[in-house]
Amino acid sequence: MRSQKNAGAVCPKEWTAAIKFRGENYDDCNHDSHPQINYEHPRLALLSSLTMAAPLLAADEAATNKSANAQAVHEHAAATPVSAKLVQLVRAATQQYVDVNAATAAGYAPFLGCVSGSDHGAMGIHYVNGTLLGPSEVNASQPQALIYEPTNGKMRLVGVEFIVDSATWLLTHTGPPVLEGQVFLLNDAPNRFNIPAFFELHVWAWRDNPNGAFVDWNNDVTCENQ
Numbered sequence: 001m002r003s004q005k006n007a008g009a010v011c012p013k014e015w016t017a018a019i020k021f022r023g024e025n026y027d028d029c030n031h032d033s034h035p036q037i038n039y040e041h042p043r044l045a046l047l048s049s050l051t052m053a054a055p056l057l058a059a060d061e062a063a064t065n066k067s068a069n070a071q072a073v074h075e076h077a078a079a080t081p082v083s084a085k086l087v088q089l090v091r092a093a094t095q096q097y098v099d100v101n102a103a104t105a106a107g108y109a110p111f112l113g114c115v116s117g118s119d120h121g122a123m124g125i126h127y128v129n130g131t132l133l134g135p136s137e138v139n140a141s142q143p144q145a146l147i148y149e150p151t152n153g154k155m156r157l158v159g160v161e162f163i164v165d166s167a168t169w170l171l172t173h174t175g176p177p178v179l180e181g182q183v184f185l186l187n188d189a190p191n192r193f194n195i196p197a198f199f200e201l202h203v204w205a206w207r208d209n210p211n212g213a214f215v216d217w218n219n220d221v222t223c224e225n226q
Helices: 011-023 042-079 084-098 099-104 167-170
Strands: 109-116 123-128 145-151 154-167 185-189 197-205
Touching: 084 099, 084 154, 084 197, 099 123, 109 167, 123 154, 154 167
Parallel strands: none
Antiparallel strands: 109 123, 123 145, 145 154, 154 197, 185 197
């Protein structure tokens, strides 16, 4: 039976907050309606409610953090670039030439020396296969040059260069060669290599290039360790 002592009385602000926080009904301040609240100490009652809710809040925060971490991992994975198709094709085709002796056996030979950039980066030593020069078409599996970085007397495969004589190509084409969406650059004559004008495309399939897989000069390649 409801006590008549406090029926219809208006609850003090602290009591109301404590009762409401716990999700209970309150139409008066009847002690019998809410026996678990210490009406003699309303501030302690509110503190008790908050204490009981703390584990739930902590669990919710942990779940939120876990979700945020999962999202961060997903975004990092999405931001991580996958090697371009041409890089993958070239890497597969030149796996057999990781050993420079296999390259020379297949008809590749060193051309000039180690090539460094005028103000940054390098290319390395080009091993050129003369039988592959001047084609009417370009093929990702047949680069005209393999590029090696000399390191303490050894050769380390770092990339390739596709080379096409521009005069021969333009006899049957109206623009530069394009391989898997990558447009060749024109290296006009005269040039530092003392050869006729040619179209070229570098593919750094075996050494990451911080400026891009198809940029001529690679800052992570050096000629200083021969």
